[in-house]
Amino acid sequence: MTGEQQDTERLRTYLLGTLPADERERLEIELLRDDALYEALLALEDEAVHDLAAGGGSADLAPIAARLGSTAEGRRRLAAAHALVGRLEARPPARRWLPALAAAAAVLVLAGLVWFLATRQVRQHGPRRAQEPTIPGAVATPAPSAALATASPAPELVPTPAVAPLGSVVTLALQTGLVRGGSEPARISLRPTTATVRLRLTLPPEVAPGATLRATLLDADGAEVWRSGALHAARRELQLDVAATELPEGDYELALVAEAGEQSQPIAEYSFGVLRER
């Protein structure tokens, strides 16, 4: 491993919250002194944010996702990153300009058609602002591009086929006390376009700030369907993003454990069900 790779690995470990305490302190003083190192850390973190926003990020990035999800600013940052990578991924590479030009012509025709239809729809029904919730208890939050697709009919807002709307995020907040065998668990209805199920968990009060937690999602048969990396509770709330593809229709139980050294202790269970719209 080269010196640069070692530095990068150290910074990555720091961001994930797994650098030993004494090394962490040394690094933090270095970060205050060294602008280049500090910028390298910002760049690494920003890259992780954009990779998370693009989807399919490694489970190792879970602590970063949890930290972002715990503050309004973090969520705004993730949304901004989502919009940017969505737009960048949709752009055709510049070298393939000829097919792009042909596509642009088709896009113009289609855009005109979409604009015409959107204008007619708005005339008939008024503007739609957002996707409507599918069931009480869960609200589909359109991703920025999806919001674009359903918004104002002005020509410059009409999405081109090159900008495929990103899947929406459905958020479900669960509080402690949802226990097995208790009352009916919350059910969430997912559309085929739902990309992410965001679970916002209210943590039990005994969870110490900064505690290391791990979440495991089990299906009705008790089989593990998803597992988080190490999570750090910044507040009384934790946010987990699970790819909707991981959640076929059925009942689920999310088990949260606190980890200290090699020991882990169960601290909460949350139950919910998933329905699939066809």
Place this chain on the structure above:
Amino acid sequence: MSDGEGAARRREWTLSPAAFDRLLTALDADPARAGDRYEQIRRKLTRLFEWRGCVDPAELVDRTFDRVARRLEEGAELTARDPYAYVYGVAMHVLQEHWRASAREAQATRGARETATAVEVVTEGEEELLLGEQRLRCLERCLRDLSASGRRLLEAYHAAPPSERIVRRQALARDLGLTLNALRIQAFRLRERVQGCIVDCVGREGEAGKRIATFRTLEREGSR
């Protein structure tokens, strides 16, 4: 002075303009450079607290600087050449106090644990959605404002599917004759430029929107 008196004095202490000037002078004898250094340490400390999981880092940074300024008033010395270790030490004390206070607060609310089954709906306000639309318009504009090479670099950097990200980025770095770290920083600076441009653009559009709304209100009032 007893511990109790000391604690009372610490609680009563507030940052005066003179104490702030003393703090700046300790950071650098040149006032302009001292101001830059103060801002730079402030920015970095804010992120360090964030990375440590603090929800309100700005408050902890204020407390850190207040305490450094108070200690300077009490006779402590800061080495202008390297004030970082000292400031960092104070920041870590502030952080530990913060964690202890949070733990006490958690202990106090332990009895109030809810047992009822409850599902909360999280909604996104219409205003937030509209802002999203505005941001997307600005994003388009800001991407257009980037140089062609900058746009190409960002597109190539983010084009790879997750499983190929590392390999593709390494190949891109090789093609450009850069180390992976240098490429990462270039991509970061470009994204920062775009995001900064979006913030400015949204601000400008917001101001324009307010002016239009004011004009329409005046127009309506005039027509009555």
